[in-house]
Amino acid sequence: MGRLDTGIKASRLSPAEYAANFSDLHPRLENHEALVASDRCYFCYDAPCMTACPTSIDIPLFIRQISTGNPIGAANTIFDQNILGGMCARVCPTETLCEQACVRNTAEHRPVEIGRLQRYATDIAMEQGKQFYARAASSGKRIAVIGAGPAGLAAAHRLAVNGHSVVIFDAREKAGGLNEYGIATYKSTDDFAQREVDYVLSIGGIEVKHGQKLGRDFNLADLTGEFDAVFLGIGLAGVNALRTEGEELEGVVDAVDFIAALRQAGDKGSVEIGRRVVVIGGGMTAVDAAVQAKLLGAEEVTICYRRGKEHMNASEFEQDLAASKGVILRHWLAPKKIIARDGRVAGIEVEYTELSEGRLVGTGETGVIATDQVFKAIGQTFEASGLGHLAMEGGRIVVDADGRTSMPGVWAGGDCVVGGEDLTVAAVANGRDAAESIHRALLAGAQPTAAVA
């Protein structure tokens, strides 16, 4: 087998190439690099970076702590606001959050490397097994958390800190949610997601039940009776369909499944990839799938997005990363039909699109891109059952600012709620804030009230 074999094949590259391709995208800063990088922080008053962070980490303070040789103190500052600060340091689109807000951009178009500094501090603290939090005296209250993703873990940790007992129910074999299954391999190497889960759970008082799927193994109503409160951090389990001819063909794959399988594969060489790959979509998932297809040895990888570059959800940084890896980014192209040969994908017919009076329409001009494999990355959808009569809007759970749902005693946060931002860091903020809200409600001793009727 060789790298240019047609069809969908494994082992296109040498073991050394796989190792290099799936190593850390941005390795941790060395001590000296961290000092130089932290020296650039101006310690702004009412710092814009802090305002831009969904979890409101005190960025100027933690960077100053790094600059004075106190990375442990810096990690404490970070974890106070965001217990998943290690993963956020790796996956946050900092170029559109804290680093975009950095005042250094104004003068010199180069922000302080906040994300990498955050990773530096959190890595050191986690490597040393440094625990900053102890559980408060037991409250005697039990809380169920559904979903062991970023929102659920953040909620569970904060609840545990406040002395409550937590049981997390998760459908998968491993905790972490998208941190474990949904993030490009080169952003979270060395099994970091699991190490972080272990770090979070080491506070104690949190039990994780795996293989427990809402709607299959239990219903929400089962929990509301048994627990003092419930937090839903169930994410978006479904994916959108292309609804085009040939979607059922072998070789048409959901990008999220590809990404998850690749993350779980011990030997990346065992993962099959087409010689030619087309990715349909314009978000982070599309970029993650396309880049990793290239890293697996695909000769030609094309992202087709039905709108313009300026409409892509993938950040400028992600688009540049894809381009730097040799991914071809094409815009204003919509899939029309997947073409088969011998029952397998052979190509995709696409149609040019344009905006006409604000609506996306096909121009009638079509073409065919030869491909062995098609990845669908056109968005995830809310998909859950067993929730009963929970108020929904636009297919997501309605919550108030504290994360309270329409059902008394039930809170929710992360991607599954209305206004969910599809961001790890936003999910963490939701989980943390909901936990505080639950704590306040339990402390008040009153029956938690519903936010929405």
Place this chain on the structure above:
Amino acid sequence: MADIRNNFVGIKSPNPFWLASAPPTDKAYNVERAFKAGWGGVVWKTLGEEGPPVVNVNGPRYGAIWGADRRLLGLNNIELITDRDLYVNLREMKQVKMNWPDRALIASIMVPCEEESWKAILPLVEETGADGIELNFGCPHGMSERGMGAAVGQVPEYIEMVVRWCKQYTRMPVITKLTPNITDIRKPARAAKAGGTDAVSLINTINSIVSVDLDNFAPNPTVGGKGTHGGYCGPAVKPIALNMVAEIARDPETYGLPISGIGGVTTWRDAAEFLALGAGNVQVCTAAMTYGFKIVEEMITGLSDWMDAKGHRSLDDITGRAVPNVTDWQYLNLNYIAKAHIDQDACIKCGRCHIACEDTSHQAITSFVDGVRHFEVMEDECVGCNLCVNVCPVENCISMVALDAGALDQRTGKNVDPNYANWTTHPNNPMARQAAE
């Protein structure tokens, strides 16, 4: 092209940049390299008297403080005078001077405070062809414990006495190097002048402990678990040196006494500032020890280019030009009123001006206007203190703008008085002199 040739008490050098007496000038090898690099002169590392030379510690001799990106801002050392044999030094000095007749070569000397010691060494030095001598009355560590260096420089009577001996026993120009470890720098300068010195040079290093090793609870540099105070130098000491140079330059008793300026000279600009405050030339050490001898190229071209741009033809056009503008606080014009002004186009909105003013000064800078981050000076609160200018990370973003005569000062509600008026005549001053009736 500006003429930067230097004539300091008759000692000529192609430029005013000399290397100070220190490790870089300890032997012929280094000095030859320095001259090749373009240095105008060197003050050879301090010679001691004949006999077994001093010894240095064999552990660390230097400590430092750093700024951003580990830029060296201050250096301290516990090295003593040359630890090489006197005759080895003298032989090398003679050879180097022969090889480089156009460069200045000064011998720094420190011997016991006895007439015979000075009488003995001066002819030996003179025989090398050195252009002059510098009396090391400044070294603050080690040698001062033995009654030399700063121990002499702190007693004006000793300075006068030793300078007198030197003027008596040699025809070489005498430069008296002063220690800053003294309350009033004018006293030793006056004593040196009274003894007949041709010039003074200053500052020598400042008594200092640069840092403490918090694991071992010992000062740095730590030698076998103990540390001692060392001599502090480098960019951090420049402000202290500039003030001391200016004090001597404007003291009526020492006015006109040639000064060789030393203390944190790192760039041409530093050198120009020393010259402006009355120095005839400058001596450099830490900058060379940090970056190597090549920095003199930047100093030479920088000074020369600046002089060309400003129309200064020779060093005489610069030396002492700022001295008349150094005055006592009591003579500053209290009717001069300035207000900070923030250039909104240059502002990067870091907010440091606001928090500095709000927390520690006069609450005169906004942080929020109409619901957005916005930093602007409130003239009715601004006292013109300049703190915001100094903490702003963007050069020229905040400037101090003087109010015109007659303009309204919104803080006091009074119009700016066009007349000069200082504290000596201010009504709040109980000692105020009555205006002549």
